[in-house]
Amino acid sequence: MQKEYQTITEISGPLVFAEVDEPVGYDEIVEIETPDGQTRRGQVLESTSDFVAIQVFEGTEGIDRNSSVRFLGETMQMKLTEDLLGRVLSGTGEPIDGGPEIEPDEERPIVGEAINPYSREYPEEFIQTGVSAIDGMNTLVRGQKLPIFSASGLPHSDLALQIARQATVPEEDDDSDDGEGSEFAVIFGAMGITQEEANEFMDDFERTGALERSVVFMNLADDPAVERTVTPRLALTTAEYLAFEKDYHVLVILTDMTNYCEALREIGAAREEVPGRRGYPGYMYTDLAQLYERAGRIEGNDGSVTQIPILTMPGDDDTHPIPDLTGYITEGQIYVDRDLNSQGVEPPVYVLPSLSRLMDDGIGEGLTREDHADVSDQMYAAYAEGEDLRDLVNIVGREALSERDNKYLDFADAFESEFVQQGFRTNRSLEETLDLGWDLLSELPKEELNRIDEELIAEYYVEDEQAEAVEADD
Structure with missing residues (x-):
């Protein structure tokens, strides 16, 4: 009443x-x-x-x-229909694309319902993003929440657009009961972005045709900050409807969660609440968990909700409350690195601090390719050793290093310039990513590949033609 x-x-x-x-x-x-x-x-x-x-x-x-x-x-309701795909909505869920009014099949409260832990299915199905640094080294899994940790001035928006444009569910990994497979959809929730960024997002969505399988929620920097507190909830309510009612595999990209948290702080200050760390509300952990935990799979449903929240770390500080709390709640993180960006690497993903905690369950025999886990482990080890040797080179010079050490330095350079570097317009399949990994690992002596099964080395290691010719002459 x-x-x-x-x-x-x-x-x-x-x-x-x-x-x-x-x-x-x-x-x-x-x-x-x-x-x-x-x-x-x-x-x-x-x-x-x-x-x-x-x-x-x-x-x-x-x-x-x-x-x-x-x-x-x-309470606030979201108008839901499958016809939302291809539409652009405001931060409060109203159409802003000049299209017709939404004729909903149903309406749901935007607060959502917690998934019963007993009904959750464990995430273990691979999502291909077409980005080698993610697919090969920090694999995204259906039902996972995998944030991107970035900072001001870095091209996280370009990476988000690339993932939205390229993300697919490989057909062999789709285990729908009807045998036809589930469709893939992207929910893009923008919070507090500039008009320039909004234009860039929309131009890319429309030019590439990605908008046809997407629902875009757009909250601009000059919109009321309080609107940002409902934008992600509208986006996630739409994702849950498409996933669990219409059997879509839904990828939710939320950017920028830092703007969302700033809105929480503004509201808390207006209410004269006792602030927590750095002035943020003490309940921010609970509030973020309410959003992130809406990702997942439900037993008996073919669809899934996967989240990629993007946040800019104030002062490039990953101990700041926003990335700190996000890291506790989610299953890993992808780091966008300022040094790699200054070198012109696109996308500038720094794999060493990056992590996907569910990667082991989404790769391996029968899931992606049998050599995926071994290749990833070996490249991590080789790149880490090359990074350590770079510090040593700054002290003693490269000439003082052994031939083995120089090979690891060459590997680290090639890993960044050939594996991580691919441009924001290149879409690599998992086969291409792993073949490229083998090409890089084949520059190291076989005896250095101590994390890979010998049968896989025999099958995939690329022998140097000149070395083979010398062995044949001997």
Whole structure:
């Protein structure tokens, strides 16, 4: 039942406080009508028997004590239909692409429902992104949440677009009961991005045709910060509908989670809450977990929800509360590196601190290629040794190193310039990625490949033609 009041007592930032004579439901949707006839939407953020705190999505400008507050008796709902694919929506879920109004098949609360742990299926099916540094070294798995840790000025947006454009589920890995396989969809949720970035995203989606299989939620930097708190929930509600009702494999890309957390801090300051680390709310861990844990697979459903949240680390500091808490909740991270970017490597993914905790379950015999795990382990070891030797070269010079050490230095250079470097427009299959890995590993002596099964070495190691000719002469 709708209730209307004209009892606004205070306006603080994005919040409006009003007196009530009976409790109002938490998260209930509110309409505020200003004296000049404008209507703003909001959501109950705090409720007692005497007053409510309302966060206003469109901003509080023009609202005063003479405005009326109407409680609608329902929480925020997302209009859901399969026809959302190909549409561009605002941060509050309204169409902004000039298309028709959404005719929903159903509406659902955006807060979602927690997946029963007993009903969860363990993630172990490979998603091919076409990016060698991810597919080969930090494999993404269906139902996983794998964030990208970046920083200001780095091309994480280009990497996000590349993944959105190229990500696929290999047909042999799709185990749908009907034998036809599930379709792949991308939900792209942008929070607090600039108009320039928005134009770049949309131009790429439209030019490549990726928009046809995508739903885009766009919250710009000049939109109210409070709107950013609902954008990811709208995106995830849409993803859950497509995955668990329409059997899509859905990849959700959320950028930038730092802007989302800044919105939480702004709201917390307006409520005069006691701040936690660096001024962020003490409940930020719980809030982020509510979003990240909406990824997964459910037993009996063919679809899946996979998340790639992107965040920019303030000051390039991975101990900052946002990346720190994100790392605890998610299953790994992909690092975008400033040094590699300055060298012109595209995408500048630094694999040594990167991690995919579910990689071992998504690769290997019967899942990708039988040599995938061994190749990944050996390249990690060889690249790490080459990185350590670079520090030594700065002290003693390259001439002081042994022939073996120089081969590892050459491997580290080639790994960055040939394996990681591929450009933002190149889509490599897993076969191409692993074959390229073998080409690099074949520059090392066979006896150095101590992490690879001998049968795999015999099958894939690329012998040097000149060496073979010398052996034949002998």
